[in-house]
Structures are given as C-alpha cells and as structure tokens.
Amino acid sequence: xxxxxxxxxxxxxxxxxxxxxxxxxxxxxxxxxxxxxxxxxxxxxxxxxxxxxxxxxxxxxxxxxxxxxxxxxxxxxxxxxxxxxxxxxxxxxxxxxxxxxxxxxxxxxxxxxxxxxxxxxxxxxxxxxxxxxxxxxxxxxxxxxxxxxxxxxx
Amino acid sequence: xxxxxxxxxxxxxxxxxxxxxxxxxxxxxxxxxxxxxxxxxxxxxxxxxxxxxxxxxxxxxxxxxxxxxxxxxxxxxxxxxxxxxxxxxxxxxxxxxxxxxxxxxxxxxxxxxxxxxxxxxxxxxxxxxxxxxxxxxxxxxxxxxxxxxxxxxxxxxxxxxxxxxxxxxxxxxxxxxxxxxxxxxxxxxxxxxxxxxxxxxxxxxxxxxxxxxxxxxxxxxxxxxxxxxxxxxxxxxxxxxxxxxxxxxxxxxxxxxxxxxxxxxxxxxxxxxxxxxxxxxxxxxxxxxxxxxxxxxxxxxxxxxxxxxxxxxxxxxxxxxxxxxxxxxxxxxxxxxxxxxxxxxxxxxxxxxxxxxxxxxxxxxxxxxxxxxxxxxxxxxxxxxxxxxxxxxxxxxxxxxxxxxxxxxxxxxxxxxxxxxxxxxxxxxxxxxxxxxxxxxxxxxxxxxxxxxxxxxxxxxxxxxxxxxxxxxxxxxxxxxxxxxxxxxxxxxxxxxxxxxxxxxxxxxxxxxxxxxxxxxxxxxxxxxxxxxxxxxxxxxxxxxxxxxxxxxxxxxxxxxxxxxxxxxxxxxxxxxxxxxxxxxxxxxxxxxxxxxxxxxxxxxxxxxxxxxxxxxxxxxxxxxxxxxxxxxxxxxxxxxxxxxxxxxxxxxxxxxxxxxxxxxxxxxxxxxxxxxxxxxxxxxxxxxxxxxxxxxxxxxxxxxxxxxxxxxxxxxxxxxxxxxxxxxxxxxxxxxxxxxxxxxxxxxxxxxxxxxxxxxxxxxxxxxxxxxxxxxxx
Numbered sequence: 001x002x003x004x005x006x007x008x009x010x011x012x013x014x015x016x017x018x019x020x021x022x023x024x025x026x027x028x029x030x031x032x033x034x035x036x037x038x039x040x041x042x043x044x045x046x047x048x049x050x051x052x053x054x055x056x057x058x059x060x061x062x063x064x065x066x067x068x069x070x071x072x073x074x075x076x077x078x079x080x081x082x083x084x085x086x087x088x089x090x091x092x093x094x095x096x097x098x099x100x101x102x103x104x105x106x107x108x109x110x111x112x113x114x115x116x117x118x119x120x121x122x123x124x125x126x127x128x129x130x131x132x133x134x135x136x137x138x139x140x141x142x143x144x145x146x147x148x149x150x151x152x153x154x
Numbered sequence: 155x156x157x158x159x160x161x162x163x164x165x166x167x168x169x170x171x172x173x174x175x176x177x178x179x180x181x182x183x184x185x186x187x188x189x190x191x192x193x194x195x196x197x198x199x200x201x202x203x204x205x206x207x208x209x210x211x212x213x214x215x216x217x218x219x220x221x222x223x224x225x226x227x228x229x230x231x232x233x234x235x236x237x238x239x240x241x242x243x244x245x246x247x248x249x250x251x252x253x254x255x256x257x258x259x260x261x262x263x264x265x266x267x268x269x270x271x272x273x274x275x276x277x278x279x280x281x282x283x284x285x286x287x288x289x290x291x292x293x294x295x296x297x298x299x300x301x302x303x304x305x306x307x308x309x310x311x312x313x314x315x316x317x318x319x320x321x322x323x324x325x326x327x328x329x330x331x332x333x334x335x336x337x338x339x340x341x342x343x344x345x346x347x348x349x350x351x352x353x354x355x356x357x358x359x360x361x362x363x364x365x366x367x368x369x370x371x372x373x374x375x376x377x378x379x380x381x382x383x384x385x386x387x388x389x390x391x392x393x394x395x396x397x398x399x400x401x402x403x404x405x406x407x408x409x410x411x412x413x414x415x416x417x418x419x420x421x422x423x424x425x426x427x428x429x430x431x432x433x434x435x436x437x438x439x440x441x442x443x444x445x446x447x448x449x450x451x452x453x454x455x456x457x458x459x460x461x462x463x464x465x466x467x468x469x470x471x472x473x474x475x476x477x478x479x480x481x482x483x484x485x486x487x488x489x490x491x492x493x494x495x496x497x498x499x500x501x502x503x504x505x506x507x508x509x510x511x512x513x514x515x516x517x518x519x520x521x522x523x524x525x526x527x528x529x530x531x532x533x534x535x536x537x538x539x540x541x542x543x544x545x546x547x548x549x550x551x552x553x554x555x556x557x558x559x560x561x562x563x564x565x566x567x568x569x570x571x572x573x574x575x576x577x578x579x580x581x582x583x584x585x586x587x588x589x590x591x592x593x594x595x596x597x598x599x600x601x602x603x604x605x606x607x608x609x610x611x612x613x614x615x616x617x618x619x620x621x622x623x624x625x626x627x628x629x630x631x632x633x634x635x636x637x638x639x640x641x642x643x644x645x646x647x648x649x650x651x652x653x654x655x656x657x658x659x660x661x662x663x664x665x666x667x668x669x670x671x672x673x674x675x676x677x678x679x680x681x682x683x684x685x686x687x688x689x690x691x692x693x694x695x696x697x698x699x700x701x702x703x704x705x706x707x708x709x710x711x712x713x714x715x716x717x718x719x720x721x722x723x724x725x726x727x728x729x730x731x732x733x734x735x736x737x738x739x740x741x742x743x744x745x746x747x748x749x750x751x752x753x754x755x756x757x758x759x760x761x762x763x764x765x766x767x768x769x770x771x772x773x774x775x776x777x778x779x780x781x782x783x784x785x786x787x788x789x790x791x792x793x794x795x796x797x798x799x800x801x802x803x804x805x806x807x808x809x810x811x812x813x814x815x816x817x818x819x820x821x822x823x824x825x826x827x828x829x830x831x832x833x834x835x836x837x838x839x840x841x842x843x844x845x846x847x848x849x850x851x852x853x854x855x856x857x858x859x860x861x862x863x864x865x866x867x868x869x870x871x872x873x874x875x876x877x878x879x880x881x882x883x884x885x886x887x888x889x890x891x892x893x894x895x896x897x898x899x900x901x902x903x904x905x906x907x908x909x910x911x912x913x914x915x916x917x918x919x920x921x922x923x924x925x926x927x928x929x930x931x932x933x
Contacts, residue, residue, distance in 0.1 A: 033173075126866060136643050136826070138826075141826065
C-alpha cells in the first residue's frame, strides 16, 4: 500500500492503495467513480477513457501509482451542478447511445478532442474517436453528436 | 397520432451520459466475494486429476469448486452442459474449476494454484466428418440428456444435437425436369457477439434456499426458470435482477454463469459472490455464434422460375447445444429465404464439435442461411444470363403464395418485393457501368460492383411465448410502466412510453419506467430476444392501457354522472363528449375520488395486460410443415463496393437498406437499429472470424485479434428507408426489426465483389487476404 495524491474532477484526493492496481481500479473501486467502464482491461475498447493531464487515455493501461499528481477528468465531472454539458445533451438528442456502456468513454474522448480542437472536421472526429468501440450504434450518430457541438452548440 | 412514429429521445439517456446508469460491475453488496474460473487449455481432453489443496490453503479463499463437487446440469433446450466440466473438457476455455475469495487478486492467485492433469483426446472440428458413423463423439452420453421431446431431434452417436427437416413436393422429380441445376457449398466461421459490457453475475444463495441473482442478462425470467430447474427450486425462491445491460446481441439470452456462481455462494455460507469474466473468457468460456457449412442445390427453368431447392445446413455447434438446436430449427423454417418454391428438401443440423459452443446471435441463424441463399440467387442469375434483381422478383413470396412450411402469405404479411425494388432503384443496381467508368477501373485497379439481396425473419420462439405489462398511476396522475423484458439499448422502453402516451393521452414525460427488471416485482416476460418486444410486449401494454382506460372511464362516470359511452379521454382528463368542459382530471380520480363531505370511492388504479403468441403450431417432425412465424419482417439491401485487386481490400461505397416494418414507431431509434445492425453485419462480412490452431486452441482471444468495426469502417453512405404494410396484430401495425438489418449483408457484399471482379467467393470473411487469394486463384 502506498499513498498517492491526485485531482479528480476538480477535487483533491489522497488515497492509500496497492501498488499493482490500475488507474481504472483506483477510480472504480477506491474512489467509487463507477461511471468509467471496464470493457477489456487491455486498452482495446476505450470504454475506460478518462482525461489525464488534458489527454484522453485508457485508464486500464495506467498504473494508479503513475497517476500520483495527475489531474484527471471522468464522466462524473462532465455535467456541472446537475446540468448536462452540451456534449452530453447532443449525445442524447442525436441518439448517439444505445446500451450506454461505451458512452462515458465516448464522451470523454470527444471532450478531449473538442478541448483541443473546438471545430474538428468529420475526418478529425473519426481519427480521434477510432480507439473507442461501440457495438450498438454504428457510430454515425456519435459523429453527428460531436459535429453538432463542433458546429457551434458549445 | 401524436406520439407514434416520432423520434422521441430515449428514456434512459441522462443516466447513461452521466455515468450514473448502474451496470452489473457497478454493484457491490456487503460481504461480497469475488470469483474466478480456471479454463481448459485443451479443446478436448479427459480430466484425470484435479488438485485444489494449494488453492484451498491460500488465505482469503472461501471456496474452490471442481466438476467433482456439487454440480448442476444446464441447457435451455438440451440439458447437456454442466456448470463445471465433469470427466472431460469439450472446448478450449471451458471452465474446469472456480474459486471464490475475498478479493479478485486472491481469487486469481488461487486459480493459478489449481493443478489439473489432462489426457488430451483427438479433436472433432469438421462438422461433415463429425456426423459420419463411427466418428469420435463429443458427448458419449448424449442419449441420456434431457431435452424438449417432439421439438428437437437429436441423433446420439452421430454428434447431432438436432436435425430439423422440411419436405415439400418432390425435389428429385423437379431437378430432373429443371433446365438448370446449380450446387454450391458456402462456409462461415464462428463470430463473437462482443457486447462492450462482458457477461457478469452476482449470486447470493441465502438461508432456506432463497436465491438472489443479479445478472447482465436479456432474459431474467429464463434465468430464473432455468436456474430453478437446475437446482430443483420453486420459482418463488429465486429472484433475478437485471440492472442496466451493456449490449447482448443474443449472447446474454438464456442462462450462463449463474449456476456456477450460485454453487460458489452456497459453499460460502450464502455470501454474495460476483463473477465478471475477462474479455478472454468472454471469447472462450462464454458462447459465440455457430459456424456453418451450407450446401445449396437449386433447380430452375430457363425463364428464371425456381422449381426446386435442396439444402443441407450443418451448423458448427461447438461443445454444447445451448440455443444451437433451436437455431438449426429456425434455419430450416427460413431455409430458402422469402421465395415461393414448390419443391423443397431441407436438413438443418446442429453438430457437436470441439469449438467454443454456439448460442443465439442477432438474426438467430438467418444471417448464416442468407449468405448461402442470396449468393445462390446471384449465381443462378449468372448461369441463366438474367438480371439478379429480376430473377428475385420473379420468385419472391407474394400475397396468396405459401412459404416452404405451408404458411399462407397475405396482403398484410409485408412486401419483400417492394423493399427490393426500392434499394435496387436507389443504387441503380441493374445499370451497367459506362465504358469510361470501366476504363477508369482498369487503370486504377479498383473495380466497382453492385448487388442487391433480400432478407426475412420471423421470431423463432416457443408457440406459447408471452409478455405482460403493468401500468399504475401515481397520486398526481403520472404513470409508471413495469414489464418483464429488458431494454439493453434497443429502445423498447421508449417505444412503450410512446404507446402509453398515445393510448392514455398523457405527455410522455409523465410516463416513467424503472431501468431493469426484477422477477419478484416485474410481470412475466419470456425473453428479450427474437425482435419480439415491440410486438408482444407492446401488445401487452396496449392491453394494460385499455384496462386502465376502462377504470378511468368508470370512475370518471361516477364523478361526472355520465355513462361510459358518453365519456372520452383527452389531455389527462376524463370528459363528457357532448360537453367537453365537463371533465375531471386523472389526478383527481386515480387514487379514488373524495367527495366534499369526505366520502371516498374507487381506489388506486392499476392496469394489467398480457399477450401470448397467437396461432403458432408445432411443426410436423417429418415435413416441417406448420405455422412458426408470429410475423415476417422483410427487407432488402443494395450495395456498391470497390475492390482493390492488388490488395484485396473491399471498400463499401454506398448502401441502401429498406425494411417493411409495418409501422415506424420511433424513427430515430429504428434508424439506430438499422445503422447499427448493418455495421455489425459488415463486421461479419469483412473482418470478424473466430480462429483456432490445429489443436483446437482458440487464437482470437481479445479485441486486437478479433476485429469489430470501428469509426473507420463506416460505409461511405447508407440510405435507410421503410415500407409500412401494417401488421394486423402488431401494436399500431408494427412488427419486429431489431435483428433484421444484419441479415444478408454478407451475401450482398460478396455478390457485389463478384459483380466487380468476376470472382465468386464462397467463404467468409471477405478479409483482404482472402479476397486477394481468391482473385489470384481465378486469374
């Protein structure tokens, strides 16, 4: 067990945790932030995407110990004061989700993209999102949701 | 109609976009233990010895189970699988032992400490060899298994878990007089479901055998039924809770890990035990879609009339029957597609092999059948020198004709011909490329080709498949709907809200549904499968709304002093038709009406409704004749592809899909089913396949080796449209469509590749290496 400190969704945390756990386990099991999902535990599906020091990463591929001092945003930080972000609302309005299991990761990848490039082209969206798998929607509505924000709803 | 057909946004969107939707993995119970499985490293082997001493001695381990301990036999149609392998393993990845421990890490370590000694046996991997007399058997005791007699027809000693036959007319006589007879064999590998959320379950086997099961399942009532059956428990002592479910595609129907985890919990004194398989276990230990070898022989006259078809479908069922036996049955019912053919002989056979076992998968056998059938139609057209669209139109099922199982098609069954015409016209499938376009293809080495294909599916389910619904009013006149079917993303609950809103004249935001199902609180539903929810559960809800409406009118009549026939419902009020301002709100009467002096009458209003499949029959075991289809949903796809002949890459340039859905209930959600289903079908066509090595060891164990479509794999353009031929017994005329978009995608792409290159490919997937190899071979 070792102590680490990190910032998650603007809140400071000091956590004692085993040294061999991933950031995903830290978030889900120790901080009880279960919005971030585990789909493969191997960095293949993107369901556990969080924003780590400004970049989207698979939380299953980072050790908790590496996250000491990191600034992390998860899906739980996306809505502010109980109000959905425009991106979240766009996902609902564009029918960009079905089972919803990939959705938190999708939104975090899209958030990271839009933070860096507020007006991505369709190709840029596809490129940025290709690490996030969805088996339900066929992706098209997700692209539309992000395009809607890129088009000015933000 | 103010709500039906509208693109109402989904009821659970807010929960899902905020990460608040609680899936199985997110549930933690007090005292919960964690389970891990030990998987077989062999495809076929006798278990000689298992030593669990070291695992049991590890601190934190609460139970270690092997097949020698308490065990349970499971199987939805054929009870042929034990929760843990007994005596021998029959596929790579089969669970051999399991551990429950205080933490996942301890459980993992304990599993590593279990020693198993195997005697490796020869594998049975080829379905055609497996059914030969004298072949080694996957199940030596097959004749002792319990199964649904009269519905399934196993052939012990032949590795055959089920054979379903269709016999109509005289194929031998018809082939003899046919102008043209063609015969081809088509092969399809197994594919994985790949829901983003793996399976998962928590079971708490409490005192006095009260069992509480949380499960990521499409079929909470089937889990209850089959679990209770396996352990000989009364149904009211088993409670099954399905929370939010992260996709299923058929793989989460029936029963899976629940019996194993139940036994672990019982061993641990009733502490709750949680098991979530790893992605590798999701591939290897949980079932896949069956593989298939289909032989199709077709006889036709020179004018294109198909007069005979003989098919043999060998389903590579893998180690256990699971849904496989019912899939082969469904495959027989749809054996020749939506065509009128007088002389038919079909044998559809689920074969036991040492593959990972097969189960239900979106389309339930139809995508596999249609690869062969719709390839065969294009090959026949080529043989006859006919336009393939014209050949199809000449033979399609039309009102007044009978299906191969003797079911009469009526004006309201749906119009497959119109679906085909729509997509063929949209992509100008029958028009040739110009000389200039051809020259360009020659120059670039990228050859374009077009094709169209049709599809059909009816629900494959027991004749008694039923749904029910409860709708109750709250004090303020808002309502709550409870059903036993699961919304695992397909949007059924939103459509149900639309139905209730329409029926009861209540704004949709005043109609709520809790996520998930609890068998102790939800009314019965057979299973969330077979594209049956909108129709059967929708009809049950219509019935419940009618019941509630009758109560509103009765109570409204008391208050308004009017007869029922003088009353109507509008704007959340009961009103007097001839005097509409004379009205009483739902809120005033739904918990009973209180007079000024305090007297009260009536009481809380609860509507109940039910629906059971009407008029379905068992089939004749020798001829397959009977009525098994509740409804037929027809459709068609057209596609234009571009094949790079140097690399073998197939790019999908344009697609058009058209379905006769009876009635569009929610257009955006329907589009979601079609676009998602088409892309899943493109995965099956172009990249997805389960691979094994020569010893039967599974090679595709993760999402790197097993490729599902990504954002980069969308077709260039997908045009979706609908035809609405009302289904007379569907709610507002609707029929099922959830599975259908995936059907015939493989065939239409392969046909277009043939049209582009002249090369006929009979095996899936059409991955670049295989297409390139096929092109080389024909050059």
